């Protein structure tokens with residue numbers, strides 16, 4: 001018997017709900033695909049690419065996120081790993097885009113590995129990167145990470161942090177994960193607190209020790225972030241530091257780009273292009289922000305920037321065989337929205353930016369660049385951006401058994417109400 005499942009949205013129910021909008025969708029899709037085909041777009045190819053594009057959902061995104069000032073829980077949050085997998089199952093059933101879950105250790109250590117794997121299979125989702133956690137002290141921890149983990153001056157503390165990462169790899173192996181993500185919060189809050197060179201050297205040595213325990217068919221993703229929780233310096237502060245450390249570790253180590261982990265106005269699309277040229281863009285975290293690491297709904301503030309980033313991702317996927325296919329994940333928190341509705345909006349925004357990037361005529365863009373026709377370059381990008389591609393997204397979902405309108409069906413099936421009934425008003429996501 002399967003454990004955990006309290007709510008499952010089967011394909012018949014979704015198809016049934018799709019009927020109402022089918023005719024108007026068909027009209028919009030026919031109109032758009034005719035127009036695109038006239039412009040030499042291969043619509044079937046785009047639909048195929050959209051159908052295959054899968055984004056992992058992290059276990060920590062399924063409850064309401066908090067700030068350092070507090071957290072307001074959302075009703076019916078998943079309080080166990082089983083329930084988190086069920087929630088991703090709901091998202092995947094509706095969108096057919098969320099076919100993976102990313103676990104955070106120690107919050108998500110399975111009790112019964114076989115049962116957990118079976119539950120994920122039943123939802124048609126796989127286990128994406130496993131994430132370690134040395135940004136806080138765990139229960140019964142011998143040593144404290146108050147002054148750093150992998151970078152700490154004290155060898156025994158570094159060893160504890162390295163061992164934790166190795167434990168995470170071993171948990172991931174049992175679930176079928178193929179990658180470890182390391183985000184290091186280490187740094188300093190005040191000038192003079194740390195010796196920069198020593199902290200970096202220790203971090204490099206620690207990462208190499210973790211890398212040594214990585215199975216042959218695994219990847220290690222090194223995430224960077226300029227500030228927070230430390231406000232003066234962060235050891236792995238930018239893509240260059242991450243790239244350097246990945247190179248030091250070896251060919252299975254890669255840089256991970258998180259959209260929120262840049263100082264304001266950084267040219268993230270150029271960072272993406274640089275890393276893909278060098279074959280080192282391994283992981284990618286989606287979110288949106290206005291000021292810093294705001295972690296808000298993808299595409300809610302800067303959809304055009306997201307499109308420009310996708311332009312580089314598409315270019316890299318087509319032209320850089322030296323770069324592996326990146327691991328996609330949403331890394332956002334949801335302070336006031338229903339987390340599942342927020343994730344549906346994020347998935348839609350990601351697919352929209354991807355579809356628009358696929359519309360860019362790369363040959364024409366190249367020709368305009370060679371002629372230094374700057375105006376035309378902009379026109380080519382913006383013609384693609386201004387196209388309403390939503391019928392393409394809907395068609396992709398239709399062909400894979402998803403919902404024409406995931407959000408509408410989520411609400412009409414009263415998913416949240418059902419989750420609250422099953423789990424209770426006060427059910428809280430663990431770990432956040």
Ligand SMILES: [Mn+2]
Pocket residue numbers: 223258285331
């Ligand atoms: Mn991230």
